[in-house]
Amino acid sequence: MAGPIPALEERATACAEHLLECDRVLLASHIDADGLTSAAVAASALERAGLPFETVFEKQLDAEAIEAIAATDYDTVLFTDFGSGQLDIIADHEDAGDFTPVIADHHQPAEADTTYHLNPLLFGINGASELSGAGASYVLARALAEAGEESGTAGTVETAGEPTATDGGAATARADNRDLAALAVVGAVGDMQASGGELHGANAKIVAEGVEAGVLETATDLALYGKQTRPLPKLLEYASDVDIPGISNDGNGALRFLDGLGLELKRDGEWRCWATLTSEEKQTVASALVKKAVTSGVPAHKIDDLVGTSYVLATEPVGTELRDASEFSTLLNATARYERADVGLGVCLGDRDEALERARQLLREHRRNLSNGIDLVTREGVTREDHVQWFDAGDRIRETIVGIVAGMAVGNAGISRSMPILAFANKNDEEVKVSARGTHSLVRKGLDLSVVMGEASRAVGGDGGGHDVAAGATVPAEKKDEFVEHADAIVGEQLGDN
Missing domain, CATH: 3.90.1640.30 (inorganic pyrophosphatase (n-terminal core))
Structure with a gap:
């Protein structure tokens, strides 16, 4: 075969x-x-x-x-x-x-x-x-x-x-x-x-x-994180990748939007989640959401981003984070980044008792830390160079999650989506971890953060690498500013100094 x-x-x-x-x-x-x-x-x-x-x-x-x-x-x-x-x-x-x-x-x-x-x-x-x-x-x-x-x-x-x-x-x-x-x-x-x-x-x-093996199901669906586990109002409120005025980052606005659709939004006193809606109910919400986006002036290409392909693990229970590939991956990130790789591996290998419960506890802690980190970055802002933007979290954000925070903060007030972001966090007394995040749009224009992080880090006595859209490095703490200069110049070359 x-x-x-x-x-x-x-x-x-x-x-x-x-x-x-x-x-x-x-x-x-x-x-x-x-x-x-x-x-x-x-x-x-x-x-x-x-x-x-x-x-x-x-x-x-x-x-x-x-x-x-x-x-x-x-x-x-x-x-x-x-x-x-x-x-x-x-x-x-x-x-x-x-x-x-x-x-x-x-x-x-x-x-x-x-x-x-x-x-x-x-x-x-x-x-x-x-x-x-x-x-x-x-x-x-x-x-x-x-x-x-x-x-x-x-x-x-x-x-x-x-x-x-x-x-x-x-x-x-x-x-x-x-x-x-x-x-x-x-x-x-x-x-x-x-x-x-x-x-x-x-x-x-x-x-x-x-799909052929019966372990995966795919479908065209809303491209929002949390379709299996988030209550419907929170699903829409936190869906900030496509900013819909009056819904995104607006809890009351999301509730008003849903209340106007004539759906059964609660059962047994609990908010329903997207995964438990019928096909007709999903269509009602999706159509209304697109209409709201259009009337609010959201650009057509951003509205297209509301829809994507969902990847569902067919053998996992509906309404759990293990059912959705995106939520499953977030659960795993919340284990090893807190020194519990054994827990994440146990969940992957089928432990639905102790390992899964511990993973969920770590996920709750992970979400709190991410939220606090995003608030910190949004509040303090970033420093802009000619071609990159950056912030230094020091000891205030764990070096294992600072890259995730950076990626999630992009698009918030004062943090541009049109240039890559570098995020620093202390690794030890002598070194700092730096994580870089870009967008697929920038990659299409020539950005390759793997090259940026590799060349810039080695130029200052560190080392790094990764992928074109996301990469990382470790550099001497006293060489941080010099590293930023190298990274900024390399990104400028890649993007043609635009």
Whole structure:
């Protein structure tokens, strides 16, 4: 059976065959939503193949972290959602005989290379918009299932907490790992790859496999966050990506709007959420919302942004954050960014008891911290250079969430959407973390924040990278101003000094 991405099939097969020859594997992954889902996809595939493994997470795969990995007694290390950008360091350890790396990543590779390197960028596929880290892990998982079947080494071990197949189709999807497509989509959505309201390229092929496997459902729907869990008034009030006067950021206005639609908005004294509305009720709200936007003078291209493709995890309960790919990814972000990657991984692997409850507690804390951070940035404002805008949160915003805060603050009063934003937060006494966020519109004009962060950070003795629309770096604290100067100049060059 051919894999989902033909261009990657040969390399994925080589990686899978090597893993199947191992006695055991160390699985190392990043901590964001894409990293957690990457790890979960890989862990599920390894366990199903009967391969013993241990999982570790790293906030940043730097020389120190790689040194610690090399100090373990594992002969093979599977890196997911990072590793490509650190190949120069990894290759040195490989040459020294410390371990054999297998990499399933989508970030810009370093100059070095290795035999078992699965990255879409090596095969002409955009890793920032067409395939996430979880997508690369999914391609590897599919290859593992096929290689294991052909070699007769496929295991029968059940992944802890994983739903059991109830029919032949589900059993087949599990046997060839197509059921893991749902997690891959959560990773892609969490990595902001749903540009223009939907997933494209290789991601779309994974979506198709998930739909075929019965673990995903797609539909044209309102492109608002919180359709599964937010009460209807809050859904509309907080939908600030498309600013509709009298509704967005206006709780009373959102209530008045809904009251005028003649719908049953509460049941048993509780506000209904979007996911529990009938198709007719959804159409009523959507039509009225578009009409309100038109009469309020919202530009046509912004009104188009109200509609997108929804990605629903078909086996999860309606009205829970696990049902919606976007809400699922936010829940995951709220775990590892607070040093509880184990909780996020547990949820991905099917723990619906202790891990899910702890994840929800962390999500509530995460939302409070994001809200406080956005208020801080909006209140204090940003400093504008010629081509970038920036703020320094110091110790007031965690360095693990400062990039999310920056992205969410864009568009608020005084914070422009027409230039990228740089967000600084203290990492330790000597270094600061800087996160950069742009827009897909700026990327289309030539912005590549991966290059910006990489070149500007290295110019001041730091290091960084990422994707064109979102990237990060660590730089010496005393070189912050110099870093901003370099970043501003590089963005100016990319955007033609416009």
